[in-house]
Amino acid sequence: MRVLLVEDDPVLAREIAHALRAENFAVDHASNGEDGLHMGETEAFDAAVLDLGLPKIGGVEVLRGWRAAGRGLPVLILTARDGWSEKVQAFKAGADDYLVKPFRVEELVMRLRALVRRSRGHADARISCGPLSFDAQVGTFERDGLPLRLTALEWRILSCLMLRKEIVVPRADLIERVYEGDADVDSNSLEVIIARLRRKIGRDMIETSRGLGYRLTASGGAA
Incomplete structure (x- = not known):
């Protein structure tokens, strides 16, 4: 955010x-x-x-x-x-x-x-997507009831995807909302963070929409 x-x-x-x-x-x-x-x-x-x-x-x-x-x-x-x-x-x-x-x-x-x-249209503070849950009022993530340890950049990306779950979030939109205006953003840094998140929450929970962006989906939660 x-x-x-x-x-x-x-x-x-x-x-x-x-x-x-x-x-x-x-x-x-x-x-x-x-x-x-x-x-x-x-x-x-x-x-x-x-x-x-x-x-x-x-x-x-x-x-x-x-x-x-x-x-x-x-x-x-x-x-x-x-x-x-x-x-x-x-x-x-x-x-x-x-x-x-x-x-x-x-x-x-x-x-x-x-x-x-x-x-983002969420009246309830707790937002769920498959095995993943986000307490948007406290700012904590859990997978299968266990807390997730995230870096600041991982948290920003995952919260952005969670608030728009099941919707493709454009890559440029993610970058704009994750990095501060004076940040020197490497062209591959977003992909590196997405890869780290996949290892933590399940590889199939974050889908890549080629040429568009990324989508957090409950359909990959069993992976």
């Missing part, structure tokens, strides 16, 4: 980014509204954390710009403004959730996970 963080406070931004990466999220950071608007319009993200009091362009204007451009990513407003009028304005602009500073990073993580899960 890849998150866009638009926050002008450098200390808070580092704290949030560190906490999200510790929970396996890929994080791209914009320190002002102008950069945040551009990144949200031109790159693929699973969700955004957006401050309201930003330099250059305010958070509400950024959000309006994303929605006007047809960007439907879930947006969590993170701000010190706790007045009712500010909340109304943010939700009218297209916000999906609103968290007031100060806050606990654990709550931020849980809210983001819920937003991403619901945006």
Whole structure:
């Protein structure tokens, strides 16, 4: 899962980014509204954390710009403004959730996970695909009831496939949502991670659709 963080406070931004990466999220950071608007319009993200009091362009204007451009990513407003009028304005602009500073990073993580899960059409926090299960609220995977140990990149790829199980996910889409924007991505790195995942969950559970991408399927669960 890849998150866009638009926050002008450098200390808070580092704290949030560190906490999200510790929970396996890929994080791209914009320190002002102008950069945040551009990144949200031109790159693929699973969700955004957006401050309201930003330099250059305010958070509400950024959000309006994303929605006007047809960007439907879930947006969590993170701000010190706790007045009712500010909340109304943010939700009218297209916000999906609103968290007031100060806050606990654990709550931020849980809210983001819920937003991403619901945006993919999953009402239940536990998602299953054959012998594989994913607790999307806690962020843990199990196969046949036993916990899976995954690297951050393996977790991001498998969560992306799980949230769109039985659907072919384009290779480019996986890369966009797994790697941060400044990452130096080797042409074969995705295939290497897919191969590692197949060894952990069952080779036939991840199908390759040549020229398109990959599909997580329950039909290969017995392999």
